[in-house]
Amino acid sequence: MSIQTTAIVARSPGPNGPKWALEEVEAVSSLGAGEVLVEMVATGVCHTDLVLSGVPEGMMGIHYPKVMGHEGAGYIRAISPITKSVSIGDPVLLSFQSCGACTQCRRQHPAHCAHFNQLNCTGKEGRFLSQATTAAAGQSAKEGIWGSFFGQSSYAKFSVVHESCLVNVKDVLRNPSDLATFAPMGCSFQTGVGAVRNVAAAGEDDVLLVMGLGGVGMASVMAGKVNNCKTIIALDKQEARLQVARSLGATHTINTVPAEADSVFDFEQAVRAICPDGPSIVIDTTGVPKLVEAGLETACARGKLIMIGATPFGYTLDIKGLEHIFSGKSVIGCVEGDCVPKEAITEMIKWYYEGRFPIDKLTTYIPLKEYQKALAGLAAGEIIKAVLLWEEESPADNSLSKSSETKCAEHSGDLSASRI
Template sequence: MAPDLARAIVSRHPQDGRRQWKIEDVEVHAPDAGEVLVKIIASGVCHTDLGCGSFPDGVGFPVPPYPRVLGHEGAGYVVNVGKKVTKVKPGDSVLLSFAFCGKCHNCEHGAPGYCAQFTPLNFCGNPKAFELPGSDKDRPAVGGSFFGQSSFSNLTRVQETSVVRMTDLVKNEADLKLFAPLGCGIQTGAGTVTEIGAARASDKVAIIGLGGVGLAAIMAARHRGCRTIIGIDRIDARLELAKSLGATHIINTSTVGDGLEKAVRDITEQSGSTITIDATGVVSLIQQGIEFTANQGKMILLGVAPMDAALQVALVPFMVTGKQLLGSMEGGVRPADYIPRMIQWHRQGNFPIDKLVKYYKVEEFEKAIHDMEEGITVKPILLW
């Protein structure tokens, strides 16, 4: 069967530290037995896409060689399915999330975001998922299956585990576009609060870094009725947005200087925050977060720090406080269960994700990235 022609944002080898992304024609073959062919109508842009499209081969994230197609917050419609696929059928509307093996201990008994095969399935994917058009039999392959999906293509082969059926949940195509980012960044922030943090009304929550992930955490803490919700960032617009989404207090790190711990303790009647979430990966902020976390509190890491970064933790003082240091991968959720919950919260008026997003035509992807990096837009969504 002849491959289908698609348009994709192809990420090529960076030059002088700059991303080399360009919309190109690619060929997509029929799905394998465990894959779904999806027509993408929208895809959120995540900082992980930007990082994975910026590193030279062999440096940073373990992704296939260039060229490759990224994108991992896709929404669209099923075109075709492999012979072993049972979750969806052609015509179904779907949201796309991360891939997992479904067989390891964590997939069966815990959260699939901690799958034993998470790195190869999501970051390495399939180095030959796409091909460049042409008559030459040896024409270059293009890597795909990024997070099981590579949704920066208007037609893509998706791992069945990455697919969440939306046919009975979305009302129209506008719904489907709005919900595109739920499969990664939004569920990561929200799930970190509700599932890993197990937040209760009595909790005092501090969230460091107010991008899409951190602001989703703010909304989830408000949904849980947490008594104190502290938003911490250096961008005034993000801090004000956090207040409108449920933050009871805000702290600007550019003005508080080294007094972050004191500021949090003053807000929390000296106890510190019972749940502290870092969405920055900035080691100095994480270190301070550990200090201002309350006794028996949880410090949860979900920002991506440098690979060789380390913390200084005095073991005995840490032990006697009863604090917990945890990592969050995809919020510790099962997307097929959690994404419908977030949609229900949104429709109840408790999870206003529409305040985070801005739509861009795919031809404007460079502007979308610029606006995201400059803090103008929290969560860009590319429309195909």
């Protein structure tokens, strides 16, 4: 069975990078064990979508065409007989998928699941069908499109999602319109928050340096304030972002583009002018090798460098053995802030309603049809966090959600009979 739906389809990248196009496709809607059907209200655009849309066909197990998207927010429209955590009509936020059975999953570290890449980056073949046809074995057939990206492929209005991705927010959501605002919590925001609270275990004696002020970096700044870090330094190349970081709790800012056109930025001097001993926690969200290396070098004794931003393929961080031993420093890789999504998202929503997590300052809402604006704005650094809206109306208008909830509730086990 399948459902007609709109989706952003990524095709094999060209010399200018990712190739995305808005298409009418069919979502294969037969629900396997542990799967549900979600109608998206909003989807955050994360840099990982851009990075993994630019990977050549076949590398890292990635194939095209595919539907990406891994910061979904929407409503449950159908469930399988064994679904436990949600009911039809529940509002949900979508996060990454994990197996639930490997050592790290059992130890409550699902972001380091042994099967993370396969479940999240590769996805599954044929979860959507294109209107285009392919000739196979002398017969034409509808072109298969890969889906289940991060277990969700939330760049489709309707998508079959794995239950392990779901965070049911029906008991904590105060206004339906807030669901779109919370969409990026499933990846960007929990990554930045978790880096500070779970990975670095930051406290009031810490000097926190956050490099790169996208959605992840800004969330780290806010988490640093929640954890009462005595100094929070935000570093970026755009003054506008540094201003936002100051409004979120950064005590100091560093612009890597010198005011004088003919001068050269001196990382060490800029950081030590604020904290002579160096920061105790350095969070890198840029993946720029020079910044990663300078961050490690400048960190204080026993300081932690937390690597989040994707470094270039094949890049090796050079660590001098003896110096590293005496420094007592740590270099820590970080995926999704080492979060358990249900716990992290529930906490972030609580902070939001307390006024301690003002994510509205970061977010630009963009109607789906103008998704190219999100890509261009992110690439140019003009947008900190883009959230695509699946309806023309503002997210405050929840009338559609209510009407389709009613219809689908009657057909929970029979998707073909529902409107969708």
